[in-house]
Amino acid sequence: AQSVTQLDSQVPVFEEAPVELRCNYSSSVSVYLFWYVQYPNQGLQLLLKYLSGSTLVKGINGFEAEFNKSQTSFHLRKPSVHISDTAEYFCAVKAYGGSQGNLIFGKGTKLSVKP
Amino acid sequence: GAGVSQSPSNKVTEKGKDVELRCDPISGHTALYWYRQRLGQGLEFLIYFQGNSAPDKSGLPSDRFSAERTGESVSTLTIQRTQQEDSAVYLCASSLQGRFLNEQFFGPGTRLTVL
Structure with a gap:
């Protein structure tokens, strides 16, 4: 079985x-x-995904994430955030192979960008 | 093009009543998933439909929960004799196939409140 831990439930940060x-x-x-x-009052949208190959993955809106197998981590980063990045972010995993298609999600991290 | 739609967007019901939630997946998507998002929690997998195969019901929390899907179209999630702990946002997602790495597209969800 798989599990996902998002260590921070809320992250406040200043713009830029x-x-x-x-x-x-x-x-x-x-x-x-x-x-x-x-985003507030919207459905979930895929930001990025790691399947194989390069461990540094770039996604939409300037976000990127790095897969670290030894530390079993997949941290999401952005060098300079905007007010519009205020949203809840969910990390998820899906096991190789098998017939199941469902994702296993973490509890989410609420990013709050302040001016 | 049209995304995944869900109805109703909000549902308030009294404890003990039955509710039915509807999901319209993206046309052509053979895989359909239901998830539940309780306050402060991550998404919890409920059930997965893939084409004409038997659905994976392993995530349904009790026998009060059931879901149907007609072919590769609309799905309904039914909760019988609702309880207050059923209060959550119910999310539906669809993808081209479940087994492989096709992106899951999420609907906006139905917010269920059981009084």
């Missing part, structure tokens, strides 16, 4: 500052990794 949202996972098998974003 860098931000890192932390995600650690646990799995007995190899996994694919995802970050989703949920």
Whole structure:
């Protein structure tokens, strides 16, 4: 079975500052990794995903994440945030192979960008 | 193009009543998922439909929960004899296929409040 831990439930940050949202996972098998974003009153939107290859993944809106297998982490980063980045961010995993398609989600991190 | 739609957007019901939530997936998407998001929690997988295969019901929390899907179209999630702990946002997602790495597209959710 897989599990995902997002270490920070809330992250306040000032506009134009860098931000890192932390995600650690646990799995007995190899996994694919995802970050989703949920803007206020909207559905979840895929931000980026790691499938294989380069461990540094770039996504939409200037976000990137780095897969670290030894630390079982997939932290999300942005060098300079905007007010519009205020949202809730979810890290998720999906096991290799098998017939199940569902994602396992963390509890989410609320990013609040202040002017 | 049209995304995943869900109805109603909000539902308030009294404890003990039955509710039915609807999901319209993206046309052509064979895989459909239901998730539940309780306050302060991550998304919790409920059920997964893939084409004409038997659904994966492993995430349903009790026998009060059931879901149906007609072919590769609309799905309904039914909760019988609702309890206050059923209060949550119920999210539906669809993808081209479940087994592989196709992105899951999420609907805006139905916010269920059980009084």
